[in-house]
Amino acid sequence: MPAPKRSQSERRNPAVCKAIVIAVQPPEAAEADVHRSLSELKQLLLGLDIAVVAEVVQKRSVRSSPAYLGEGKLRELAALTGGTGEIPRGPDARRADRAAREQAEPLVVVADDELSPGQLRNLQGALGVEVLDRTAVILRVFASRARTREARLEIELARLEYELPRIRDDHTLGDREGGGGRASRGHTNVELAKQRIRDRMAAVRRELEQLEASAAQRRLSRADTFRVALVGYTNAGKSSIMRQLTGSEVLVEDRLFATLGTTVRPLAPPATPAVLVADTVGFIHRLPHALVASFRSTLTEAREAWLLLHVVDAADPAFRAQIRVTEQVLADIGAAETEALLVLNKADRLGREERDALAREHPGALLMSALDRRDGDALRARIDAFFAQHLVEQTVSVPYARRGVLAELRDRLQVVREEYGEEISVTVRGTPEALGKLAARLAGG
Template sequence: MSTFSYEEPEPLTGELDLEDRQALRRVAGLSTELRDITEVEYRALRLERVVLIGVWTDGDEVHAENSLRELALLAETAGSQILEGMIQRRSRPDPATYVGSGKALELRDVVISTGADTVICDGELAPSQLRRLEEIVQVKVIDRTALILDIFAQHASSREGKAQVELAQLEYLLPRLRGWGGNLSRQVGGRAAGGVGIGGRGPGETKIELDRRRIRTRMAKLRRQINEMGKARDTMRSQRRTRAVPAVAIAGYTNAGKSSLLNRLTGAGVLVENALFATLDPTVRRASTPNGRVITLADTVGFVRHLPHQLVEAFRSTLEEVTDADLIVHVVDGSDADPEAQIAAVREVLRDIGGADVPELIVINKADVADEMALARLRRHEPHSVVVSARTGAGIDELLQVIEDVLPRAEREVRALVPYDRGDLVARAHDTGEVLSQEHTAEGTALHVRVPDRLAAELEPYVSAQV
């Protein structure tokens, strides 16, 4: 009697990543009420029950509300529970407390009434602003930059990604360290420290000075590590260049569907999650255009409004996948309330990293859930665009065809009759060029191809009619 056993299919890498990430969600209920306001920068960042506060300085009310909604999504991605959101209309943020003194007291009342333990500000605050606002509301206060850095720290998985995030965190933390005064000296003054004896002894190196020195030492080490890892990435890129494979970088706003599009185009199996900054580590995969032309597609980290400059600098080696590409596929969430603002934010970051001169193709994603009027408005705003749905596959064939039309062609067009014992040349023509036609004859393989100059020279002895 035979027995039948069923084995579950092996999960994809992205599915495993998603299971791990969901299993490591933060546990609510850990109090972060401040016992000593001066300790705040030396404790681990823990986000739980939060109140959001934003300052509306320009644009209309809809823009300000969209910005606060995005901050709420960021906070939820970090594992927070949103209790309340507030916006203040000002010509500029208050230099002392970010919001005005009256609004700060109102914020304190909201914190007490809701039982919140964290306030998140929709902007990057100076150290003095953070300190003063914490003194008023008496709970942890963080800004948008710290929140984004915390999300990146949760999501980084590769060695390079973790090093980049840690470097960005230390650059942010360094000017925000706080000390308790000279009583925390780690070194003695006097002759042991090169002093002048009685009356000349100082407190020595305080704890905050020691911490700053350690942080600078760690930052220097991280920069060296990232530089070494960047060399390996440069080597891989140069190898692809040698083979003349066109490079396409998938860029766009966070949660626009870049990883879903990569999976749809290549079957890469990378992590897909309905959360901001789900992808931090770049993934490069091969794909083929309708005419069989081989290309590489690189999924990159998502961008966001006011992306912290520390992250842009730390992730520069990763973002070079975008600047070195032949084409940027700029993915836009067609169902978003303000897709034009997303496009503007992404292009601002592209300019910062030197990618403004790379050809760009706008891909409007999530067409299956987007409003038809909104899609039509976007198409008018961005005429050089393609509408797709990575979830259903709609528009993918058109996208591949447009990518093929936009990418630069190989250098030379050749007709050759390649002997069967030189199958390596046929394989390289498929890998590095564009095969226009192929026919197997008694004498060999008849090829009509567009190939780089180097391969065209190797095909020269077999050329039957060169165009």
């Protein structure tokens, strides 16, 4: 896959790139929520080595104005960026757009919303610098974190879907005609660029379908295996809990979207029957729909799990809003009905009174710290107890001539007792599906 073209801001030295973040606060939005969202945006930008030097918030009833901000606030912002503060028209718009993309100073303006193509163009023309929106930032962060082929393709597809409607406003393409078209009229550069994007999207979808077919076969092979999926807001500590439960050396970093791919590992020490644990991509406030749609494989793990571990950073003042975000995404992917255990992580950062209050507020939840082995053992006990509910007990007779079956039986089922007489009588506990396969195996001779 050819590397995507990098924007002007990405080609600069990232260590010195600076940003001004902007937001609109509608009447129904609490000031604390707006600043919390901005704080999250700053963390995303920090992950791209972009330092925020100023923020501009305007209280207004609509976000749909031609330049996102009102005229007065736009001029105020332009004084910081060196722009005119006026939306350019006609040929001036093209020159202003090109100048914004090629400006020498390492400064970008970032809106904490998804902007329309027109708003993006108007802001760049009025401010004289490159403008990004929240969706573009999230896409860039995801692209910088992707490690697997599948994740890279999923992110590329989301990026192309985001870019396609914005091609019409990319004045760097010009109006010159290319080849093809009817009556020798030819296609404009914009039309050709759109066709190239559509062709690439089709190719990416085909490759993703092939990868998904392979993943579906792997999931089918473990369809009757107990599965747990870790879900939750990004940076809630899912990877640390994954380490506790499986002993695997998964990446643990204190930053948003440190991991994107799906990691599947068995519980350690091994459970009988086996239990697989999947660590999935984290969610975020206003996660772009294109990314939710693209990350099919990792989200399928959540949809097909027997149990979800909904991991929450209990020390984050915004954790209740983050719970709602995760629940909404789970509903969007069809996993809302899957049984879930709320795991209030990072409880070691809370005082006794805060812990007691959370225990009263969420009586069925588990307060824990992923850094405490005893808490990890308590979580493991909750998982074991959950799956024990799905086991049934049955006694089977195994002829001595078939005693080789016993080894397989001990691997896949819990052996309660063995008695030796004319045949070997074995009492086992397992899922109805596993017991059915055992009966068919013994009946088959």
